[in-house]
Amino acid sequence: MMGTSQVWLAFGISLLTTILLGPLIIPALRRLKFGQTIRVEGPARHMAKSGTPTMGGLLFLIGIGVAGVALLSGPVQGRAEGWIVLAVTMGYGLIGFIDDFIKVVLKRNLGLKGREKLLGQLIIAAVLAVVVVFKLGRGTDYVIPFSGFISPGGIGFDPGWWPFFGLTVLVLLAASNAVNLTDGLDGLAAGATVFTSAAFVLLSLVTGKVGTAIVLAAVTGGCLGFLVYNRHPAKVFMGDTGSLALGGALGAAAVVTRNELLLLVIGGLYVLETLSVIIQVISFKTTGKRIFRMSPLHHHFELSGWSEIRVVLTFWLLSFLFSAVGILGIYRLG
DSSP states (O other): OTTHHHHHHHHHHHHHHHHHHHHHHHHHHHHTTOBOOOOTTSOGGGGGGTTOBOOTHHHHHHHHHHHHHHHHTSOOTTHHHHHHHHHHHHHHHHHHHHHHHHHHTSOOTTOSOHHHHHHHHHHHHHHHHHHHHHTSOOOSOEEOTTGGGTSTBOOEEOOOHHHHHHHHHHHHHHHHHHHHHHTTSTTHHHHHHHHHHHHHHHHHHHTTOHHHHHHHHHHHHHHHHHHHHHSSSOSOOOHHHHHHHHHHHHHHHHHHTTOHHHHHHHTHHHHHHHHHHHHHHHHHHHHSOOSSSSSSHHHHHHHTTOOHHHHHHHHHHHHHHHHHHHHHTTTTBO
């Protein structure tokens, strides 16, 4: 398959860079007292994690950046798409970094105001929508996942520019914030994203978007390298710096490869986590009762007696299964 050697190289560079940066950046974050503040309303055993360095997403963001720039600077099929996915990843990472910096360094607990964070995410998503249609020729059409089983080439539809624009913005906002919600246990978000991003590496290669595959391979390698330090018991947390960047990468890759709808399947774990929060809020506001012991969903299982490691491993397995099923969704699609 075209570009596989470049994809593996991007994976390796990002993996190695992230691992090598750990002993340099983590002690620096600790010396600067960039520690995580644990919510008192969270599970009680999480209080022991208070003070663990956060903003660790810098490790894999640097790894992704190094691998992306190194590989995309050469002759690559779909290089332009790769650069835009890399730019979105870094842009969302910057928003997360500013948010973390305000919370951790300036001691403003809520970080960026909601409307400020949302505005930044909206601007980047809007730019992505304009660029992919008017500069990269992506078009505004969608193909329904798994429809290749019904009709060769799949069943597609074109809603037109404005619905496409709105859906693109929604995909980016949903993906970035869904990964952010999933990042609540040691290694959970990073491990789940290894499988999700790896699925998009394959989808990108199948659709001839080698540049996008390179960036997502770097994301996969970076997350795997980050697990060296983020697995239980975590030595560092990724913070919004990492979680928003990962969601931005997945959302941008889905848009570029025309797999926005398939992201709902491949990223099924993130969907479940987000739905658990939505259901919990609606239930409590309308009936005064909670459906789950605590949301997002991973906390419900913690409070049901599961160990943190058991929850994380189970959710990793779910992420793998969702990704595998999602890959089947491109069968005979055009």
